[in-house]
Amino acid sequence: MAKNEIPLWEVFIRPRNGLSHKHCGSVHAADEVMALNAARDVYTRRGEGVSIWVVPSAAIVASDPEHKDENFEPALSKVYRHPTFYKIPDDVGHM
């Protein structure tokens, strides 16, 4: 980040209790208190939430898209992890 640029924060909102916080956008703020205020003022104007998280964007560690195949493709062939893999007669009823 260049000097004099106000840091970026990622904003997560819990729409209502019982649901998890969901990423909804970002704001610029010099510190965490102002980031929370900004998130409230920007992202909850239409009653979108009951709780806010803000995280410095720089603190997020992301997987490398180059690793996409080795990370995620191996899971696709493990069909036996899914219930539909197992054949149970309909007569048994819901299982």
Place this chain on the structure above:
Amino acid sequence: MYSQGLIGAKTETTEDEAFLAAFQRRIDAEEKIEPNDPMPEGYRRTLIRQIGQHAHSEIVGMLPEGNWITRAPSLRRKAALLAKVQDEGGHGLYLYSAAETLGVSREQMTEELLAGKAKYSSIFNYPTLTWADIGAIGWLVDGAAIMNQIPLCRCSYGPYARAMIRVCKEESFHQRQGYEIMMTLANGTPEQKELAQDALNRWWWPSLMMFGPHDSDSQHGDQSMRWKIKRFTNDELRQQFVDSTVPQAEFIGLTLPDPELKWNEERGHYDFGPIDWDEFWRVVKGGGPMNKERLEARQKAWDEGAWVREAALAHAEKRKARREAAKMAAE
């Protein structure tokens, strides 16, 4: 929320053909492109340019409407207008954030705007002279913008598409707000009806220009369509806008200022008269009635806000230092 047909982006790229073909296959398969994905430099540049222009349009767009907040004629109208102009600011914020995922900062984009290097929708270089202009902007300018923006919700670049979904959701009240103002004026006293007709006369043609140059004169449309940054051409969207606006004007008894406007049974669309492209380019290049004032207002807010932003950063440094000192003392 205001996007305009893209002006002046360079879309040529230098990557090798295998890379470009692989990228195109992802696009053709309707895969979304996300921030860290490999992408052609031209795709990135086009997006930064387009999202930046779009964001600047929102921010500059706050000025003409903001001009009437303190003079809104009723408390109900005042609250609605203030909320709407605030929304435009929010939409600018979402869009800057989307552009920031491509490796450009809001500060850089702002400096490009202020240096006159980045464009914004030229419609905001027209003045808001009467209260009816607030109605006309909501109805026509937001109406035109919605035509542009709904397809952008399916744009191939994930962060832009997500920002547009949020924007379109919030925006649904803007056009209704404007049309309701126009309807009230059109049904009001003769003086009020005159205000409405005058505003419509002044804003109609600039609204049609918002969709950008004709497809035949647009240099970058093809590549943007192939990359699915754009989904419809300028002329398709403009036609769609005319077709939906004509009956709305008729409904409230106002006349669109185009003697050539008439229904074409064969095409199933309205025909309309020629757009004055000389005026369009003059305004884009800086010769509109308000170009200078708009940029001056943005420059002034930026300059006068500098000490506030510096103070916020300085205080943040102090907080951090104090927190660390307290931690050290505790250890």
Place this chain on the structure above:
Amino acid sequence: MSVAREHLVTLLLRLADDHLILGHRLSEWCGHAPMLEEDLAMPNIALDLIGQARALFQYAGEVEGRGRSEDDLAYLRRERKYLNCLMVERPNGDFAHTMLRQFYFAAFMHAFWEKAAASSDETVAGIAAKAVKEVAYHIRHCGEWVIRLGDGTEESAARMQAAVEALAPYVDELFETDAVSEAVAQEGVAPSPASLRGAFEATVSRVFAEAMLEMPAAAWPQTGGRQGRHGEAMGYLLADLQHMQRTYPGAVW
């Protein structure tokens, strides 16, 4: 109209005018804020103020019983009939001045609404219950800025201290009492402004301590707003506010 009702109308108009005029001033910032996030924050506060003003005007019109609507009251009185305190009509000045003025007003109103939530008048209590939450956020938002500007750079500290001095003459008027304020306090409709000083000062001194600001030097207190005697800036504000209603009398918008 009974004397008690007249007093209630005066109380409601004083409150409504405070909110209308301060909302007007704050909305002048829209599109010109020091950073984009603040261009969203300030309209949020202004919208709260306008909403509170509307509720107060509507009730004032109802109690008055002369058929005046919220807009009649907001737009169609002469300057001497506006009863807002002088602080809210002061021109915005710089961002430090605007934030401090908003912080002062919020600190006062929070104390006011907290008490008014237990008003003997149900409508006042209802307005207060909603407003007290809104204004608690105003204190936080503006207070955080007062702290950052007061304890930021040399320039921001100087600007913040200048704002403290500039607004000092207008603080006392918030706590002013007269026959009207005492009568409504007596009936349990609204707290006496004088009784709110302690709460106000507690809020202010907490923030000032963190902001490294000094409480203002004794100033010549200015007064007159509650009797409709305003500053020179007020006429221009009303010219803007009333422009449409005065130009097109009787039109519906």
